[in-house]
Amino acid sequence: MTPRACPPTPTVDPLSDPDEELARLAAALGHPARVRILRFLLEQRECFAGAIVDHLPLAQSTVSQHLKVLREAGLIRGKVDGLHICYCADEVRLARVRELAEAMLPTTVGGHS
Amino acid sequence: MTPRACPPTPTVDPLSDPDEELARLAAALGHPARVRILRFLLEQRECFAGAIVDHLPLAQSTVSQHLKVLREAGLIRGKVDGLHICYCADEVRLARVRELAEAMLPTTVGGHS
DNA sequence: GACGTATATCGTAGATGAGCGATAAACCAT
DNA sequence: ATGGTTTATCGCTCATCTACGATATACGTC
Numbered sequence: 001m002t003p004r005a006c007p008p009t010p011t012v013d014p015l016s017d018p019d020e021e022l023a024r025l026a027a028a029l030g031h032p033a034r035v036r037i038l039r040f041l042l043e044q045r046e047c048f049a050g051a052i053v054d055h056l057p058l059a060q061s062t063v064s065q066h067l068k069v070l071r072e073a074g075l076i077r078g079k080v081d082g083l084h085i086c087y088c089a090d091e092v093r094l095a096r097v098r099e100l101a102e103a104m105l106p107t108t109v110g111g112h113s
Numbered sequence: 114m115t116p117r118a119c120p121p122t123p124t125v126d127p128l129s130d131p132d133e134e135l136a137r138l139a140a141a142l143g144h145p146a147r148v149r150i151l152r153f154l155l156e157q158r159e160c161f162a163g164a165i166v167d168h169l170p171l172a173q174s175t176v177s178q179h180l181k182v183l184r185e186a187g188l189i190r191g192k193v194d195g196l197h198i199c200y201c202a203d204e205v206r207l208a209r210v211r212e213l214a215e216a217m218l219p220t221t222v223g224g225h226s
Numbered sequence: 227g228a229c230g231t232a233t234a235t236c237g238t239a240g241a242t243g244a245g246c247g248a249t250a251a252a253c254c255a256t
Numbered sequence: 257a258t259g260g261t262t263t264a265t266c267g268c269t270c271a272t273c274t275a276c277g278a279t280a281t282a283c284g285t286c
Contacts, residue, residue, distance in 0.1 A: 084253095144273090174275080197283095
């Protein structure tokens, strides 16, 4: 019974170089805590930052730092909701990750004979 | 007329934690030079390390370092061929990246109405 | 064996990242 | 305005990453 999905605010500077773009996205995913945050957000659909802090064995400031990295990569979005900040995964952006990963692999592994 | 595909030697310690696994793979992809190397290898199907060095604006030792990171992540494999070392992308491992990325997204973004 | 070639590793300097506690900023309630 | 709550930012330390030149290792040739 979550109130609402976060509003669309995907503002990431559009990289001209696709290698750069993939590298940046991958780097943002390159830490287990950030993967956990992302997975948690996808499970919960959305939640306050405090819930994420409670969910991880890290200090509040550290989690906030990881959230910043994910935010700057465009993978999550935050919306102020009174005292809290409501975070949610940016599924459009995640789809882009998938798209880039799929573009790297011309065909599925299929026949390796 | 490439001599042969590299032999299968995918020896990466099997991580129990899928978050860790994804984070490690993403971290290996988290540098533009490494993305370029990987894309180059997929285009060329396989090539000697020297060709990769020539293809990038980096010192030989730096490229060798990046190759090591990719190797340790299991994303590429190297086979000694006389004086050279023949590198190729490990498509099984790359498929795993895709698999993990897809598992993160329960459904495609599809309907955003 | 001596020499040239190809690749990896070492050593180092500078940049970036991870983690924390402390503090600031923004908000709500009283 | 004061005080409590939530999140972001600062300052710091320690570790890791990136890049390079120099050197080591392994191979093929002579």
